[in-house]
Amino acid sequence: MxxxxxxxxxxxxxxxxxxxxxxxxxxxxxxxxxxxxxxxxxxxxxxxxxxxxxxxxxxxxxxxxxxxxxxxxxxxxxxxxxxxxxxxxxxxxxxxxxxxxxxxxxxxxxxxxxxxxxxxxxxxxxxxxxxxxxxxxxxxxxxxxxxxxxxxxxxxxxxxxxxxxxxxxxxxxxxxxxxxxxxxxxxxxxxxxxxxxxxxxxxxxxxLPSEGAAKALLSEVYLTQAGWPLHIESSYALAAQKAKEVIDNKGIYGYDLLSSFDNLWLREYDNSSESIFSLQYDNADGATAFHISGKASMPEAEENGWDDFFVELNFFNEFPEGPRKDATFRTNFLTSDGTTVHYTNSATKHPYYAKFRDGAVDESNPSTATFFNSASYMLFRYAEVLLIYAEAQTRADGSPNAAAYDALNQVRVRAGLSSLAGLSADEFIDAVIDEKGWELAGEGQRWYDLIRTEKVAEVAANRSSEEQVGIIGSTESNNYxxxxxxxxxxxxxxxxx
Known part of the structure; x- marks a missing residue:
């Protein structure tokens, strides 16, 4: 219920x-x-x-x-x-x-x-x-x-x-x-x-949040406290500890990865085992409908959407191929006259997010999509806890242990990627941060990871010259x-x- x-x-x-x-x-x-x-x-x-x-x-x-x-x-x-x-x-x-x-x-x-x-x-x-x-x-x-x-x-x-x-x-x-x-x-x-x-x-x-949700959120708070701007590095060990408590007790809390990534974004899987904290929306009462789904993340010219947000080109191009990428992005758009348009020929020439369509879009005629639906909007999920542990343990101990590799590889394998092994600490941490960006793409978390790791300027420098929106201001920490x-x-x- x-x-x-x-x-x-x-x-x-x-x-x-x-x-x-x-x-x-x-x-x-x-x-x-x-x-x-x-x-x-x-x-x-x-x-x-x-x-x-x-x-x-x-x-x-x-x-x-x-x-x-x-x-x-x-x-x-x-x-x-x-x-x-x-x-x-x-x-x-x-x-x-x-x-x-x-x-x-x-x-x-x-x-x-x-x-x-x-x-x-x-x-x-x-x-x-x-x-x-x-x-x-x-x-x-x-x-x-x-x-x-x-x-x-x-x-x-x-x-x-x-x-x-x-x-x-x-x-x-x-x-x-x-x-x-x-x-x-x-x-x-x-x-x-x-x-x-x-x-x-x-x-x-x-x-409603549970004991496990409190531990999970606390692990991310500690992880962030250890980075910019506070740099309290002793908090990495605390982050790893709290994340491990969630992982070790996932059966008690009812948490686990769904077997298929694309199921995460279907309404029938709302409040699944992967959801740690989600806001509940109910379209039966228009006052509590969810408006990120549907038109907000759809192209205006091709699907009568609102063009609020979509993905940068280099982020999309560097995103590993596989079922996770297929479920995350929409690259072909069906217009009202029945024409299929690839994103390279679209008005904005960008892929859009596919995560936020189920329940608001009739894929046989996307132009009739609503701008609201009943949805459970995940703001924290179990995959993130696995990646928090992998990064925090490695930073705290100086090298990834077997449990950290297992945590990272659980997310990668579900995404259709190969398991990683034999990385240096820095290589492993970079792999985790990349993985977190891909796993949580479009979910509002990437920015916070970039500022706590002070990677904003590095990532901004990689912005494609084909982007419509150029960078005007500083990308240094004084502008975070x-x-x-x-x-x-x-x-x-x-x-x-």
Whole structure:
């Protein structure tokens, strides 16, 4: 059964009291009037958790959350994402060309969605002690709040660096400034250590993080903390440890690779064993439909799509041939008059992603595709844990062990590639990073791997001269982070310091 993670009537009532207004910025707009009365009831604590998920999903709001391609705006500097040179894609092009501005409206989707979830998570964490009910059930809700708060801050700190850090429901918005990156990591790590102790090994309803999800996310937080900008290299061993705990207990947590890569992107395999954390969307209620599927990742001229995002040419050309490449990309387009057009003869002359079509596209007539569907959008999956372990163990110990090779090769073999052996530590790490880029192509993770490993300039230098969008700004580390949005500084001048 798929949970939609929303109790609509209760949420709408509670949203009058907590921070889940559609136009929410990072500042709380008012406080709970009487938390002792409201949160005494378990149903109200649970409703705030549901509102937390609704905020990060972006329910009923095109300018907030993960439901649309706009959430990936800050990630367009990576080589697995690009966009068209014309049309209304200026917000994406700014980041694709490394020429960003603080008034970029599309980057606000990630900002607002994450902070909306954080503010609701803070309510749950701060007021759960007032709730009367089963202790294990309350702990589960609090564990979810710690997980989602850490998850949200992880996206924010990797995209913006110094950010406002809300850890209390009683924070006065106009008195808060920007926190340092290491402070944000301290909160995330604390949250996830608490979450793995509070969350059950498995959840009764899909779409909810478990103990294994907390460990998996913590492994990636440690891996990233060990790289740029903090360079806390001792965290590599911690990343390897946490990833190994997930791998060794995959049977308990219900995790494993699907046997076929292309099954990952079919609706019938939503919330499969490979999914560690996924957002749940339900097209039966238009407010919670998923909008990355269908038109957003389809060509306009050939399939009546929106041309929001597609893949850079050299990334595609260097992508290893095999079933994974076939399932990841679409290279032939069927027009409304029945003509098949190869991407080399298309308007943009680029391949597009095939991952995000099932459930929104009738492949016999793609021009009639919708711009939404019911989907489970994977934001963390088991293949990533395997690759985190492979890299972190090698960096921590100085050479890859048998378990690291096994982890990497599980992903490669599933992709139709040969197993690797006999590599130096540097060769092995490069192979893992390449593999992660191919495995997670178009899923919004490549940019974060490039900045933590400081490979942005190297990859940007490999951009094809045939790309529509050229590089204007610096590709060095001084230009990795997105600017704090002007609209947020206007509301809170402290964020401009």
């Amino acid at each position: 798929k949970i939609n993670l929303k109790y609509t009537g209760l949420i709408l009532a509670l949203c009058m009291l907590v921070n889940c207004a559609n136009d929410l910025e990072e500042q709380p707009r008012g406080k709970v009037n009487d938390p002792e009365t409201i949160y005494k009831q378990y149903a109200n604590l649970e409703a705030t958790v549901m509102a937390m998920y609704a905020g990060i999903r972006g329910d009923a709001n095109w300018s907030r959350g993960f439901a649309t391609s706009s959430y990936m705006t800050t990630m367009f500097g990576a080589d697995d994402l690009t966009t068209q040179i014309g049309g209304n894609k200026g917000n994406f092009r700014e980041f694709d060309s490394f020429n960003t501005s603080a008034n970029n409206g599309a980057m606000m989707n990630l900002w607002r969605g994450c902070y909306n979830a954080i503010l609701n998570a803070n309510e749950v964490i701060e007021y759960s002690y007032l709730t009367i009910g089963d202790e294990a059930e309350i702990d589960n809700l609090v564990g979810q709040a710690h997980f989602v708060r850490a998850f949200s801050y992880f996206y924010l700190v990797r995209s913006w660096g110094r950010i406002p850090l809300y850890t209390s429901a009683s924070t006065v918005a106009t008195e808060i400034g920007l926190s340092e990156v290491d402070e944000v990591y301290d909160v995330m790590i604390s949250d996830l250590l608490l979450a793995e102790n509070l969350l059950p090994t498995t959840q009764n309803l899909v779409g 982070y997105a600017p704090i949005p002007d609209s947020e500084i206007l509301l809170n001048p402290n964020l401009g310091n």
